[in-house]
Amino acid sequence: MSGTSLDGIDGVLFDAQALVVTGHVHAPFSPALRDELLALNTPGDNELHRAALAANAVARGYADVVAQLLEATGTRRDEVAAIGAHGQTVRHRPGGFDGYTTQLLNGALLAEQAGIDVVCDLRSRDVAAGGQGAPLVPAFHRAVFAAPDADVAALNLGGIGNLSLLFADGRTGGFDCGPANCLMDGWIASHRGLAYDTGGAWAATGQVLPELLTALLAEPFFTLPPPKSTGRDLFHPAWLQARLKPGQRPEDVQATLLELSARTAADALKAQMPQARTLIACGGGARNGALMRRLAELLPGVQVQSSADRGLPVDQVEAAAFAWLAHCFVTHQPGNLPAVTGAAGRRRLGALYPA
Structure with a gap:
């Protein structure tokens, strides 16, 4: 892969x-x-x-x-x-x-x-x-993560975030929920020459910009009903650049992009499986401690855990x-x-x- x-x-x-x-x-x-x-x-x-x-x-x-x-x-x-x-x-x-x-x-x-x-x-x-044609992983997530007595969600935090809904009654749902790492990775690469923000450390030095976050969340993709999928065709540097304002500190933009990734995933879970009490995260974004903590804050009552806790490293x-x-x-x-x-x-x- x-x-x-x-x-x-x-x-x-x-x-x-x-x-x-x-x-x-x-x-x-x-x-x-x-x-x-x-x-x-x-x-x-x-x-x-x-x-x-x-x-x-x-x-x-x-x-x-x-x-x-x-x-x-x-x-x-x-x-x-x-x-x-x-x-x-x-x-x-x-x-x-x-x-x-x-x-x-x-x-x-x-x-x-x-x-x-x-x-x-x-x-x-x-x-x-x-x-x-995407996401294709929910069927596999069911095979390895589903529980017979509980509704479980799995969240792949790659370049794009995709959510799998593993219902206890055997039904399976899933869709792309928005950018996970692609915008954050691109932003830190262009401003600090790094491939990614290790642990979300740089984002943690900034503050979320409410006006920018509102502009980002206004993207129509986020309110489309499933089935839906996306990629860099939509979420690319020019998409972000068109929504920036002069004078915004780079670290604040990074913090806002992390908030966008967490918020869109959490909102998608609340909308499609509000009764879920377990969210299993995988992909590179599951190593971003700041992102994982923010997901947990946005999902009170949900145990946000790594797929490694289920025996499969992220x-x-x-x-x-x-x-x-x-x-x-x-x-x-x-x-x-x-x-x-x-x-x-x-x-x-x-x-x-x-x-």
């Missing part, structure tokens, strides 16, 4: 029967590849050529992570059923134009280099069936989810949930590149 945050590649070795991760490797993107992937989120010159080269680079990065996983765990290639490979999202427009989502990855090159069957392009079939959940989706593909099971994505029905997700 390499997500919207662009922090690199997380790979796991996943036992789909026991629902257990038995190995994990993280590999950051090189600065040049990260910059190019970020640039490809917006229109530019010579996009087809640049996107093809970036897709090759992502595939080689994935292959390196697979090789490291096999070595670290003492696993042979022929013991692995498939690689579930997400690719790098650079456009996500399921509801606009003719509806599409684009994840850069050369699946053929990954299969060639890894010597293992590759299941990729996991979102397109849901979009073809009229769905959002940086392994999404990679495990896409391994699980690959398992669904190779066992001829549907991977999407129409109640979540809005698709016309359940579909087998992915395309196969045989080894």
Whole structure:
């Protein structure tokens, strides 16, 4: 998995029967590849050529992570059923134009280099069936986090925040609720040259700007009913810049962006599952202590905990989810949930590149 945050590649070795991760490797993107992937989120010159080269680079990065996983765990290639490979999202427009989502990855090159069957392009079939193609993780969250006697919510705090609603009666809901880390990461990168705000420490030195927060919360996406999904197509630096006023201190803007991430997630949970008493957070944002504390403050009566408390470290959940989706593909099971994505029905997700 390499997500919207662009922090690199997380790979796991996943036992789909026991629902257990038995190995994990993280590999950051090189600065040049990260910059190019970020640039490809917006229109530019010579996009087809640049996107093809970036897709090759992502595939080689994935292959390196697979090789490291096999070595670290003492696993042979022929013991692995498939690689579930997400690719790098650079456009996500399921509801606009003719509806599409684009994840850069050369699946053929990954299969060639890894010597293992590759299941990729996991979102397109849901979009073809009229769905959002996202989020796809709620079905996996149900498999690993649901409780038979309580309504539980799971919140992935990646570049974008997405919420899974795991009802005790077996129903599952889910949707993207807004930006989690993407705006905060971009702001601290442009002002302090850092990839992210460790623990929310810089945000903690600022004060929330009420006028700016009101302007940010006025974005119509936040009041749209599910199913809905979003990405950097909407929440990008220009979106933020258009709402700033002269003289606002950078640390106050960072504090306001953290408040935006917490507020939109908390408001979404209150609106869609007000009876929830447990919220399980995962993704890189779950390591942001200031963000986690603010979520807890906004959700009195809700236990806000890390997925690590449930046996799955925060940086392994999404990679495990896409391994699980690959398992669904190779066992001829549907991977999407129409109640979540809005698709016309359940579909087998992915395309196969045989080894």
